[in-house]
Every structure is written in structure tokens, then in C-alpha cells.
Amino acid sequence: MIETRGLRKSYRSRAGRETKTVDAVRGVDLDVAAGEIFGFLGPNGAGKTTTLRMLATLIEPDGGEAAVAGADLRKDPAEVRRRIGYVAQGGSTWDESSAREELVLQARLYGIGKADAHRRAERALEAFQLVEYADRKCKTYSGGQRRRVEIALGIIHEPKIVFLDEPTTGLDPQSRAHMWDEIRRLRTEGMTVFITTHYLDEADALCDRIAIMDHGEVVAEGTPAELKREISGEVVIVGLDAPSTPRAAELLDTEAYVSKLETVDEGGLRLYVDEGATAIPQVLRRLDHAGLDLRSIELHRPSLDDVFLTKTGRSLRES
Amino acid sequence: MKLARDTWLIFQRQTQLLLRNPVWIFVGVFQPVMYLLLFAPLLKPALNAPTQAAAYKIFVPGLLVLLAIFGGLFQGFGLIAELRAGVIERSRVTPVSRLALLLGRSLRDVVSLIAQAIIITLLALAFDLRVFIGYLLLAYLMLALIALMTSAVSYGIALKVKSEDALAPLMNTVAQPVLLLSGILLPLTFAPGWLQGVAKWNPFSWAVEGTRALFNGDLGNDRVWQGLGIIAVLAAAGVFWAARQFARSVR
Numbered sequence A: 001m002i003e004t005r006g007l008r009k010s011y012r013s014r015a016g017r018e019t020k021t022v023d024a025v026r027g028v029d030l031d032v033a034a035g036e037i038f039g040f041l042g043p044n045g046a047g048k049t050t051t052l053r054m055l056a057t058l059i060e061p062d063g064g065e066a067a068v069a070g071a072d073l074r075k076d077p078a079e080v081r082r083r084i085g086y087v088a089q090g091g092s093t094w095d096e097s098s099a100r101e102e103l104v105l106q107a108r109l110y111g112i113g114k115a116d117a118h119r120r121a122e123r124a125l126e127a128f129q130l131v132e133y134a135d136r137k138c139k140t141y142s143g144g145q146r147r148r149v150e151i152a153l154g155i156i157h158e159p160k161i162v163f164l165d166e167p168t169t170g171l172d173p174q175s176r177a178h179m180w181d182e183i184r185r186l187r188t189e190g191m192t193v194f195i196t197t198h199y200l201d202e203a204d205a206l207c208d209r210i211a212i213m214d215h216g217e218v219v220a221e222g223t224p225a226e227l228k229r230e231i232s233g234e235v236v237i238v239g240l241d242a243p244s245t246p247r248a249a250e251l252l253d254t255e256a257y258v259s260k261l262e263t264v265d266e267g268g269l270r271l272y273v274d275e276g277a278t279a280i281p282q283v284l285r286r287l288d289h290a291g292l293d294l295r296s297i298e299l300h301r302p303s304l305d306d307v308f309l310t311k312t313g314r315s316l317r318e319s
Numbered sequence B: 001m002k003l004a005r006d007t008w009l010i011f012q013r014q015t016q017l018l019l020r021n022p023v024w025i026f027v028g029v030f031q032p033v034m035y036l037l038l039f040a041p042l043l044k045p046a047l048n049a050p051t052q053a054a055a056y057k058i059f060v061p062g063l064l065v066l067l068a069i070f071g072g073l074f075q076g077f078g079l080i081a082e083l084r085a086g087v088i089e090r091s092r093v094t095p096v097s098r099l100a101l102l103l104g105r106s107l108r109d110v111v112s113l114i115a116q117a118i119i120i121t122l123l124a125l126a127f128d129l130r131v132f133i134g135y136l137l138l139a140y141l142m143l144a145l146i147a148l149m150t151s152a153v154s155y156g157i158a159l160k161v162k163s164e165d166a167l168a169p170l171m172n173t174v175a176q177p178v179l180l181l182s183g184i185l186l187p188l189t190f191a192p193g194w195l196q197g198v199a200k201w202n203p204f205s206w207a208v209e210g211t212r213a214l215f216n217g218d219l220g221n222d223r224v225w226q227g228l229g230i231i232a233v234l235a236a237a238g239v240f241w242a243a244r245q246f247a248r249s250v251r
């Protein structure tokens, strides 16, 4: 559905007298299949929005090529526009218009006739639970209501693909869960959904496949489960006094189920194992036999943050 | 066909929003009426006009051209607000014609200017101004072309500078010499030779003279077709340039 090769974009920005070049996106290759929810996960400034804006024909790439919904991005941007929907990160509704007016206009801009546009608007208002506020000015909506209007605007013409730039940023947990349901519903209707997010749980729970982006590059791509499996199984964190740590390390390093062992600075060990649930009893027994005092034991299943950490050397939570 | 349809959609939407804001309508009518009531009475003695009606024949066309220029030039501010709200970006991902995005807006400005002009003309009739209707319509055509040009240019510049802080001083800087060198408030017949020479390079001074000739019932005056011609060419160029800004503008 989306295929990009070597997509690039740099910005020139002027700071005082110097002109600096920011390589916002440096060679992105993506393959998004029809009917999936594809997630773009990355910290602020990773280049997610820039990539989306290129795919939505809003900015021209400096290099590379892409096919979006079967149309060539460079040769036929007009056709791409007809086939996609795009919901910007920063909002797109006008304060003085109502949701219904915006929806009808949007449908009409896609060439849909008047009566049909009104029908579609009505349907969208119902689907996104907006009927109650449909004829109020957008400036009176809450953040979540407004976000729902914007998403409804992006799909009013039933595109093959919809790009949603951070659809849930700024929503409370309940609205977020609702939004996830809406997005899943779009998938059921056969739409391909491309979202960006910097929420790990969102990428994990909502997306069929994700690409992790950092500094303008895709550093990993796959299903959340694949990505997590790729990195080192699970981690058992053993809390020990500093003095007994070396002895414990010596004992456990030779165990077959420990694939890698790290010493924690303040005392304690990190054991990389295939399956934590079966490793823990063995660790307990071994240390007990040796008469070593165990303070705590903890099982850590890898999260997407660990994937991010292994790929970039930074934690997404910190950046 | 698609262009006409898209233009109509944008025009409709923009007009609807304008009508929803009664403050704008009030200001749009109130200001020129004040000029008419409070400034025009000074003119008969100042211009040495034989009658009040004669003074109005000189002043009203100038006032209308002034409104067309300023009304157009300051439309860019509204666009910057739309830019900031993301409305323009939203339109730009749809297949809507880029030219329609501009024309729909500029035509709204033209229509509201003509509405203003009609109100002022009617008021001036009350002060004994008399103009033949055919000439008046030609004068309105001139005004429409001026408004089309200035609003298109204003939108184009707004898309380029993207901020009110830059647009305001820019527009004032452009508007001031244009205003002073066009003989809008007082005819340039009073001006020294060098000033008249400079004013020749100001297309609006041709437009003003043409409009005055029309109000004077002087259709044979060369300034009429010259003014219309110059402004029509400039309006076409302005629309072309501004539509390209809509096609390429980022963020």
C-alpha cells in the first residue's frame, strides 16, 4: 500500500548569520501492507511528521521515491491526494465553523455531491459520537472532541489509506482507549492506517507493525512481538548486597539457562534468560545453596523501550 | 468546470464565515460612511468645486479605489489565521484546485467590496451625486479588478511570510506610497510636475483617474480603458502568482 525507497528531506534553517542544515529524514525505506495499522514510533524530532508530510504530498522529498496507494508520489501527487486522508499533528479545524459544516465542506472538496456529503457527515458524526455537538462552533469543543472531528475529516471520503499524526496526544486515558477503538474500526472497514506516536503502549497495543524511528532513520521494523523477541529474551534482576554480588555472579555465570550476565553497580545482577518463569526458581535454589542472601528478585519482560534502547543506546522515556 | 465548482465551494464557505461576523460588516460600512460625512464637506471649498455634487464626483471615486486597495491588501491577515489553524494544510491534501483556494477567497473580497461600494454610492446619491448607471458599472468593474489584485497579492505574501508581525509593516509600507502617489484623496492636478511624473509609474493613479472620468460621464477619456487595461493585466499576474504560492506553500 505504501512503499518508500530512500526518502530524504533536509531543512535549511537560519540561526543568526549561520545557515544550518537539519537532516530531518535520511533515507527511509518502508513497506506498509494493505489493511494494517502501521505505527511510526519515535521521540520528538525523529522525523515522523516530516515523513508523513512527504507521503501526503505536502512537502517535496529531496530524494528517494515512494508509491502511495498505487500512485507514484513524485509523478502523480494529484492521484495520491485523491486516494489518501491526512490528519495533521497540530489540528485542522476552524474555530468559527461547526463540525457538520467542516465535514460537509471536506467531503465536497473531494468532489462528493451535496446530498451525499450531508449523508456522510451525518454518518461520521454518529460514528465518532459527535452528534450532540455537531452544530456548535469548533472553538467550544474539548480537546478530545476536536480531535475526533479532525479524524472524521480525514476519512470522510473513505480513502484507501489514512495518515494520522499523533492521533491520541493530549487525550485522557479514556478518550485514548476510545480513539484506539475508532482506529481499529477503520481497519475493519478495510482502511490502511498509518499512525505516528511516541507512546510505547500505543505502538504495542494498537499497531500490527511498527517502524522505530530515530534521528531521521528507521532503526527497526517489525511486529511489536517480533521486535521484542529479537532482543535477548527476558531479564531477571536479582537484588543482592554489594559484597555478595561477585560470588553470585561467579555461580550463575556457569548456568546453562543464563545467556548473558551483567553486574548492577549498586550490587545485584541482571540475567538475560530465555524464559524468566522457569529461570527464577533455579536462581533461587542456586543462591540458597551457596548461602547467599537475596534481597529481591524481579522479572522484566522486554518492552518496546528496550528495543529502542538496544537500537539507539537511549531510552525513549528519557529522550 | 472543476475550477468553477471548487471556487464556488471556497467562496461560499468564506462568505458564510464573513456574514457570521457582524462586526466586520459594521466596520466595513461605518468607516467609509464617516469619510463621506465628515471628510467630504471639507472638499468643496478645498477643491474650489462649484457645487457639493461636483466635489463628490472627485472624492467618491477616490474613496472607492482607496477601499478597494486597502480592503484587498489586508485580507492576508485572515489567511495567516487559517494557516495557523491548519485549515490551509487540510485543504492542500485534498484534490481541490489550488487556483480555487485563492479565487474563492479573492472573489469573496471582491463581492464584499462591491457591496460596500454600492452602499457608499447610494449615500452619495443623497448628496446629489449623479452618475449614469452604465458608467457606474464600468467603475465597479475597475474596483473589482483592483480588489482582486490586491487581495490576491496579499494572500500570496501572507503565504510567503506566514506571520502577522511581518505582514503588517510590509503592507503598510506598500500601501503608503501607493496611496500618496495615486491622487486618491486629492487629485494630482494640484501636484507639482515632478510628483506627477512619479505618479505616472503608479498603476493605481491611472485607475483613479479612469474611475473619476467614469463618474464624470467622460467615457471618451483615454484613462478609462488605460486604467482598466493596466489593472486587468496586473490582476491576472497577481492571481497567477498567488495561486502558485497556494500550490507550493509549506506549513
Ligand SMILES: Nc1ncnc2c1ncn2[C@@H]1O[C@H](COP(=O)(O)OP(=O)(O)OP(=O)(O)O)[C@@H](O)[C@H]1O
Pocket (backbone or CB within 6 Å): A011, A012, A013, A022, A023, A024, A042, A043, A044, A045, A046, A047, A048, A049, A050, A051, A089, A198, B251
Ligand atoms: N520547517 C522546518 N524547518 C526547519 N526544520 C524543521 C522544519 N520542520 C521540521 N524540522 C526539523 O526536522 C526534524 C524532524 O521534525 P519532525 O517534525 O518530522 O519530527 P517528529 O518526529 O514529528 O517530532 P514530534 O514527535 O515532536 O512531532 C526536527 O529536528 C525539526 O526541528
Ligand SMILES: [Mg+2]
Pocket (backbone or CB within 6 Å): A048, A049, A050, A089, A165
Ligand atoms: Mg510530529
